[in-house]
Amino acid sequence: LGLNIVVGYAGLLDLGYVAFFAVGAYLYALLSSPHLASAFPAVAAAFPNGLHLPIWAVIPLAAGIAGFFGIILGAPTLKLRGDYLAIVTLGFGEIIRVFLNNLDRPINLTNGPKGINQIDSITFFGFDLGKPHSFFGIEVNSVSMYYYLFLVLVIVSVVICHRLETSRIGRAWMAIREDEIAARAMGINTRNLKLLAFGMGATFGGVSGAMFAAFQGFVSPESFSLMESVMIVAMVVLGGIGYLPGVILGALLLAALPEVLRYVAGPLQIMTDGRLDASILRQLLIALAMITIMLMRPRGLWPSPEHGKSLNKPVGKVPSNTINP
Structure with a gap:
């Protein structure tokens, strides 16, 4: 759904979307596991077992930082289209993966190819989704509870995307997708709207990455x-x-x-x-x-039923009084 904002609404081909997914996953892994305490003595002195921030505190950070990376990707590619944009975004995704794979020295930030484990599961007010629970005598395992949580998040994401699609911003994105020159001539700020599309799409990837890390309990560069x-x-x-x-x-x-x-x-x-x-x-x-x-x-x-509708409209008759050149 987040990539659909970039590719579907704004018409910008992005082959490095998994990079934002990785940013959210590793951010949650660092803030909700013992890794920082084991890698940095200063953190261990203040938090011997790691930070272990709750999910409600990590999700806004994951969305914001992933959106920031999306804007960083979008800024130098504003004038690129088609194959050239695809190549740049593809390179960005690979750069992030290589960085995650090698940031274990001289400072062990990501633990390199070994990945980060012992990541906290999602907990709401003491209710741990990583453990089975019983409701009215019915045993519900952790996978089922995560399924319903993700289903709720998907519904919320669909509502947000639909609201964006029918808003002025969504219509401006579609105008840029159809004809950027005409959109600019009509007074649409194509530069800012492209950056907004990259940033908005990346936030969905960041939140999804945080959910992925919490569900898996382990992240490594191979997943991205x-x-x-x-x-x-x-x-x-x-x-x-x-x-x-x-x-x-x-x-x-x-x-x-x-x-x-x-x-x-x-x-x-x-x-x-x-x-x-x-x-x-x-x-x-x-x-x-x-x-x-x-x-x-x-x-x-x-x-989309709207896509290509103008091509199917019958062409009206040319007035008889038209002067031919």
Whole structure:
């Protein structure tokens, strides 16, 4: 949903979106684990067991810092479009991952490729989502409780995105997407609105990253590879770019597709006598499925009904008194 603001509304291709996800995840990991106390004696003197900030304090920080990184990415790329913008954002995502992988010396900030563990689970007023609880005699495990929390967050995000889409800012983003020169001629501040799109989209990634770290209890640079960025972009494009129901459908499909194809990759591996790895076969099948969808539904599985409407309008008759040159 956050990437849909950048790609779908503003029309800015971003292949490094996973970097903002990583920023939020590592921020929560640093502030809600013993890592800072073990790496910095000054922190250990004041907080022997680590900071362990509550989630309500970390989420605004994750959103703000991720949004700041989004503006940093957007500022030097304001005049870039298409392939050039994709290359720069791709490089930004890889730079963040490499930094996280190497910031274990001379100061051990991220613990390098080993990652950070012992991250606190989400706790609301003493109610720990990382532990099973019983409600009216029904045992509910931690995964189910996290599921309902994430479902609530998705609903809130959809409402925010819908409000943005129908606001003046959303209409200005779409004007920039359709024709930036015409939008500038109409008095729209394209520079500030592009930066706002990058920053606003990044805040969603930062909050999601913090939730990811709390749910997993462990983060490492391997979780924020280029493939993750590609999959997020594919969710937006294959579902229906710029259309919230389409984006949600694309996310559900691409999240479920790898699990469904596990049952297909297994028999194929047996047919090849184990010469092909099941994970490689699954990636190949995912690529074939995505290519098939793009060929059959080039506008996405659930495109916006407004998209392309002007192309379908009948052209009116030319007045008879028109003077031909």
